[in-house]
Amino acid sequence: MNDKPFPESLIAPGHGACAGCGCILAMRHVLEALGKNVIISMATGCMEVVTTPYPETSWRVPWIHVAFENAAAVASGVSAALKSLGKKGVKSVAIAGDGGTADIGLQALSGTVERGDDVLYICYDNEGYMNTGIQRSGLTPFGAWTTTTPIGKVKRGENRQKKNLPAIIAAHGAPYVATASVAYPVDFMNKLKKAAAIEGPTYVHVLAPCTPGWRIDNSKTIEVVRLAVLTGFWILYEIENGKLNVTFRPPKRRPVADYLKMQGRFKHLTDAEISEIQKMVDNQCKHFGIE
Amino acid sequence: MKLTAGAVIVEPGNAAKNKTGSWRAFRPIIDVEKCTGCGLCSIYCPEPAIHKGKPAKVDYDYCKGCGICANECPFHAITMVPEGKR
Amino acid sequence: MRRMLTGNEAAAIAAKLARVKVISAYPITPQTVVVEKLSEFVADGELDAEFMKVESEHSALSACVGAAAAGARTFTATSSQGLMYMAEMLFIASGLRLPIVMANANRALSAPLNIWCDQQDSMAVRDCGWVQLHCENNQEIMDTTIQAFRVAESLSLPVMVCYDGFILSHTAEPVDVPEQKDVDEFLPPFKPQYALDPEKPVTMGPMGVPEYYEEIKCMQQEAMRAAKEKLVKVDVEFGKKFGRRYKLLERYHSDDADVVLLTMGSLSSSVKEIVDRYRERGEKVGLVKLKSFRPFPVEELIDALGHAKAVAVLEKNISFGSAGALFLDTAASFVNVEKAPLMLDFICGLGGRDVEALQIREAIRAAARAAESGEVRKTVRWLGLREKLVGLRT
Numbered sequence: 075m076n077d078k079p080f081p082e083s084l085i086a087p088g089h090g091a092c093a094g095c096g097c098i099l100a101m102r103h104v105l106e107a108l109g110k111n112v113i114i115s116m117a118t119g120c121m122e123v124v125t126t127p128y129p130e131t132s133w134r135v136p137w138i139h140v141a142f143e144n145a146a147a148v149a150s151g152v153s154a155a156l157k158s159l160g161k162k163g164v165k166s167v168a169i170a171g172d173g174g175t176a177d178i179g180l181q182a183l184s185g186t187v188e189r190g191d192d193v194l195y196i197c198y199d200n201e202g203y204m205n206t207g208i209q210r211s212g213l214t215p216f217g218a219w220t221t222t223t224p225i226g227k228v229k230r231g232e233n234r235q236k237k238n239l240p241a242i243i244a245a246h247g248a249p250y251v252a253t254a255s256v257a258y259p260v261d262f263m264n265k266l267k268k269a270a271a272i273e274g275p276t277y278v279h280v281l282a283p284c285t286p287g288w289r290i291d292n293s294k295t296i297e298v299v300r301l302a303v304l305t306g307f308w309i310l311y312e313i314e315n316g317k318l319n320v321t322f323r324p325p326k327r328r329p330v331a332d333y334l335k336m337q338g339r340f341k342h343l344t345d346a347e348i349s350e351i352q353k354m355v356d357n358q359c360k361h362f363g364i365e
Numbered sequence: 366m367k368l369t370a371g372a373v374i375v376e377p378g379n380a381a382k383n384k385t386g387s388w389r390a391f392r393p394i395i396d397v398e399k400c401t402g403c404g405l406c407s408i409y410c411p412e413p414a415i416h417k418g419k420p421a422k423v424d425y426d427y428c429k430g431c432g433i434c435a436n437e438c439p440f441h442a443i444t445m446v447p448e449g450k451r
Numbered sequence: 452m453r454r455m456l457t458g459n460e461a462a463a464i465a466a467k468l469a470r471v472k473v474i475s476a477y478p479i480t481p482q483t484v485v486v487e488k489l490s491e492f493v494a495d496g497e498l499d500a501e502f503m504k505v506e507s508e509h510s511a512l513s514a515c516v517g518a519a520a521a522g523a524r525t526f527t528a529t530s531s532q533g534l535m536y537m538a539e540m541l542f543i544a545s546g547l548r549l550p551i552v553m554a555n556a557n558r559a560l561s562a563p564l565n566i567w568c569d570q571q572d573s574m575a576v577r578d579c580g581w582v583q584l585h586c587e588n589n590q591e592i593m594d595t596t597i598q599a600f601r602v603a604e605s606l607s608l609p610v611m612v613c614y615d616g617f618i619l620s621h622t623a624e625p626v627d628v629p630e631q632k633d634v635d636e637f638l639p640p641f642k643p644q645y646a647l648d649p650e651k652p653v654t655m656g657p658m659g660v661p662e663y664y665e666e667i668k669c670m671q672q673e674a675m676r677a678a679k680e681k682l683v684k685v686d687v688e689f690g691k692k693f694g695r696r697y698k699l700l701e702r703y704h705s706d707d708a709d710v711v712l713l714t715m716g717s718l719s720s721s722v723k724e725i726v727d728r729y730r731e732r733g734e735k736v737g738l739v740k741l742k743s744f745r746p747f748p749v750e751e752l753i754d755a756l757g758h759a760k761a762v763a764v765l766e767k768n769i770s771f772g773s774a775g776a777l778f779l780d781t782a783a784s785f786v787n788v789e790k791a792p793l794m795l796d797f798i799c800g801l802g803g804r805d806v807e808a809l810q811i812r813e814a815i816r817a818a819a820r821a822a823e824s825g826e827v828r829k830t831v832r833w834l835g836l837r838e839k840l841v842g843l844r845t
Contacts, residue, residue, distance in 0.1 A: 086378030151517025185506030293432030
């Protein structure tokens with residue numbers, strides 16, 4: 075009988091994440107990259123709920139959940155405490171979903187970055203309020219079905235593009251901002267290590283699929299978010315002290331339809347709508363110097 | 366069981382007592398001949414439920430049968446078979 | 452050392468003497484000076500603490516939660532809208548059992564916007580699980596804030612120290628400022644039972660499933676009950692060391708009075724003066740000044756008011772659709788008690804409206820009439836209200 079399964083992992087198995095969940099995988103990569111000397115402040119959301127139903131916890135590091143919109147503020151408080159108590163070598167890390175970051179969490183995050191607090195903020199982006207049942211967020215992509223952007227007779231899906239969070243945080247003057255994908259774990263973990271080593275507010279935004287939310291098969295989690303990158307829909311880059319560096323250029327950019335057609339949340343799209351999305355992706359790639 | 370003030374959980378990782386292997390409808394079977402020990406399966410497993418090795422070793426106590434490992438293995442060394450069949 | 456201090460200054464100096472480690476507060480009238488003074492202390496190196504320039508009250512208390520959870524002694528301050536904005540966090544802080552201390556300069560609630568004193572703000576959050584203490588003067592603010600850290604840390608409960616906005620926050624009074632070494636002896640460094648620490652990882656704030664939530668909440672209620680005893684204990688100890696005691700409530704010429712007024716905060720001082728004048732004329736009127744609103748000291752109030760014929764509650768708040776919060780809790784205390792006084796509720800001083808001697812006398816007269824006739828014609832009344840303006844009287 076295994077007393078401590080996977081002892082090297084700072085997240086224990088036995089949590090309630092869906093089979094094939096991209097977000098819990100992101101959490102594994104985070105802890106793998108950062109190690110045990112962290113204090114995690116997590117927002118309400120899927121990751122919080124599936125890992126800590128009292129009296130159980132999956133976390134093998136110090137961890138606190140407070141509310142939905144304040145992961146950044148809590149992490150700032152942790153960081154201030156560590157500083158005031160003279161405790162060195164421990165990193166304050168805030169983790170929240172796209173909802174808890176881009177929408178309700180934006181104020182707290184903005185404050186943390188503006189103040190220059192020593193916090194590594196990680197946004198796991200599954201492009202919707204998944205924990206409450208797949209409602210749209212400010213990071214839901216154009217055209218996507220969600221329960222609050224349903225495909226109806228008059229309106230068809232999300233009509234707004236993703237809020238550009240990395241750009242917003244970079245505009246605050248954060249010393250390090252990066253995007254990542256769970257299909258590129260080495261890139262993700264390198265960026266996390268880099269961000270953690272900087273004293274100050276750093277931001278890493280990882281695209282991580284939700285299998286029921288994106289309407290994909292459990293086994294396709296990695297494949298789909300690899301395609302997000304290979305089609306230029308999601309670009310892997312870092313902005314270090316204002317300087318942009320694209321960390322992965324797809325060798326031959328695939329049509330975005332390949333990515334969209336893998337997911338049930340886009341199955342309603344007409345060819346015309348897909349073309350529109352292709353144009354948006356083309357513009358985005360142009361901006362980043364990707365052919 | 367003793368309740369803590371503020372519902373603080375003092376035993377790290379005690380969720381491991383949940384054997385989520387019971388969720389499975391399909392189980393991954395490793396072909397030891399084909400497995401090269403690259404470890405990609407263990408990097409991509411959400412739980413974690415698969416140990417890197419040559420061959421990789423599934424922890425069936427926790428594997429939820431998502432099939433990511435089988436889908437990602439570059440050597441097609443993992444097959445998903447319906448749970449209950451050998 | 453004796454100094455002329457405003458209430459805000461007293462609160463700030465008390466936090467400084469308590470050697471808080473993290474201050475996270477957002478400015479709002481009439482609390483602003485607390486925040487300003489503390490940032491000055493830190494900037495001058497007089498206080499070795501992190502001063503967080505948070506961007507809202509919600510983040511202020513959120514940061515306090517993070518800091519307290521990581522093991523630092525924390526302090527914040529707010530009023531009115533700020534208290535409302537952090538309302539969600541108040542419940543969370545107490546649910547997480549973190550010993551945060553907060554100064555609240557009582558101010559009226561919007562809408563319409565009003566920056567002046569009443570106690571609606573702290574009454575509106577009376578359910579939040581914080582110990583809620585009220586101060587009559589600036590000395591009491593200084594003393595109560597220092598005691599608050601002892602109480603909070605020994606119970607793992609957050610404590611709110613309330614004082615009237617502008618009336619106390621901005622008015623200078625002579626205050627005996629305790630010596631740092633004496634406060635150090637009274638208040639040892641914060642040693643949390645649980646802290647976020649990689650050496651001993653814990654999980655805080657899990658999902659409290661139905662199987663356990665009720666028990667966890669009951670533990671909170673039990674801690675509140677233990678708070679009553681703890682408040683008395685700390686008060687006695689403070690009295691021995693610093694020579695000043697406040698108790699859970701103060702009985703001012705009330706033990707032999709037929710008519711007793713009940714109030715909280717600075718209004719107590721005004722009422723005491725009126726009580727003195729009645730006593731000079733040989734009339735048996737008294738005051739019970741309540742200091743601890745949460746936990747609500749039921750036994751002590753029954754003991755202090757049970758003998759009276761009529762109790763006039765004067766309070767600066769109203770629970771719309773019902774009555775004033777202090778009246779409601781006091782009346783509930785007597786509901787199963789055989790010998791209970793008649794009770795009248797007087798809503799007064801809302802939005803900074805001055806509570807004049809004339810109004811206090813009006814309340815005493817109404818209570819005296821009730822005491823004599825044995826009945827209360829109108830339970831809830833307003834003092835100082837211009838009825839014609841409201842159309843209540845043509």
